[in-house]
Amino acid sequence: MVVDEIDDSEADLLFHALSDRTRRDIMGKVGDREQSISSLARQYTVSFAAIQKHVAVLERASLVTKRVKGREKLVCGNVETLRRASLLLARYERIWSHRDDAITRILNEDDERTES
Amino acid sequence: MTVISSNPDRETLTMTIVCEFDAGLERIWKLWEDPRQLEKWWGPPTWPATFERHDFEVGGESSYYMTGPEGERAGGWWRMTAIEEPSRLEFEDGFSDENGQPSAEMPTMRMTATFDEADGKTRMTVITRFAALDHLEQVLEMGMEEGMKSALSQIDALL
Numbered sequence: 001m002v003v004d005e006i007d008d009s010e011a012d013l014l015f016h017a018l019s020d021r022t023r024r025d026i027m028g029k030v031g032d033r034e035q036s037i038s039s040l041a042r043q044y045t046v047s048f049a050a051i052q053k054h055v056a057v058l059e060r061a062s063l064v065t066k067r068v069k070g071r072e073k074l075v076c077g078n079v080e081t082l083r084r085a086s087l088l089l090a091r092y093e094r095i096w097s098h099r100d101d102a103i104t105r106i107l108n109e110d111d112e113r114t115e116s
Numbered sequence: 117m118t119v120i121s122s123n124p125d126r127e128t129l130t131m132t133i134v135c136e137f138d139a140g141l142e143r144i145w146k147l148w149e150d151p152r153q154l155e156k157w158w159g160p161p162t163w164p165a166t167f168e169r170h171d172f173e174v175g176g177e178s179s180y181y182m183t184g185p186e187g188e189r190a191g192g193w194w195r196m197t198a199i200e201e202p203s204r205l206e207f208e209d210g211f212s213d214e215n216g217q218p219s220a221e222m223p224t225m226r227m228t229a230t231f232d233e234a235d236g237k238t239r240m241t242v243i244t245r246f247a248a249l250d251h252l253e254q255v256l257e258m259g260m261e262e263g264m265k266s267a268l269s270q271i272d273a274l275l
Contacts, residue, residue, distance in 0.1 A: 018129055089131050095160060096133045096242065102157035103147060107139050 014081065017061035022046070023054050030064055031077040040075065129246040134239060141233040144240060145202035148172075148229065155180070163190065168216075174199055179216055193218050204230045 017023055022044065029035060029043070037055055041048040055075055058064040062081045067074050137144055147153050151167035159165035163182040170178040178194040191212030198206035210224035226245040231238055 089129075092131055092244070093133065096131075096135075098160050099157050100133075100135045102161070103135075103137060103144075106147065106153065106156055107137060107143070110139070110143070 013061040014063065017057050017063055020054070020057075023058055026051075026054055026058065026075075027063060027077055027082075030075050031079070031082075034074045034076040036072040036074050038072065131244045131246075133242045133244075135242075136237050136239050138237055140236065141202045141231055141238050144231055144238045148205060149201075151178075158182075170194075172196065172199065179212060181212070181216070191216055202231060204228070 018027070026040060029040065037052055038048065040055070041051040044051060055064065055066065058075075059066055062078055064075050064077055067076075147157065149172050151170035154170065155165045155167050158167075158180070159182040162185050165180050165182045167178060167180040170176075170180075172178075174196055176196045178196075179191070180193070181189045181191040183189055191214075193210050193212050195208045195210075196205065197208060198204065206226070206228045208224045209227050211219045213219045224247060226247075228243045228245075230241045232241075233239075
């Protein structure tokens, strides 16, 4: 089964990319507006090269897109990929709503037993 | 419906579910502790779970399988990492291979359940941390099949 056309290798990249705190933080910064790698690097204590690496990991997972403008490299969040991750989590949520219904049924059976 | 909130965090890949039940803490704890009760609610409606083993102690392991509508089996295991009766439990939840052994290729999920009682009602908060998407997809495969079935039975009811 393919869930929204995310295959396993793509999924691994996505989850690996989001497992790091700095990378998640970068995602928050580039989610709504484009930023250059150098301006991102100024917001962290780690080196420019380290930020460049983080961005490369995010790019491989299709979480950001990069474009060159003059001498700058601009990074922008890819909302579509995050949206697909959300969709998967929403489906998992439905499994818990079934469990919740089942627990409620079990508790109701308790009540019936005490009443009879 | 007693799920009072659910919060999927797409950036940290966690899902937090909060439900409230009309029962005391000790009663809700039993639903997790007693394998016969656990199997009544853990599997999706058309994939009932059977717990063959349930060592409800820190470091203890559980093994279970779920039986699908066509008689197919999907196995899973738990490893309890924290038990603080009756308010908190933590465990790892993974898949088993066809021999009932924990599958090494499959990533696991980390689950934390906490329980608070107020005015005779118990609030249960379950946090699932996903390590990899393929695991999530496996879980969803079964849940979605169930979703299709209930959708179809609803259509049947309309006819």
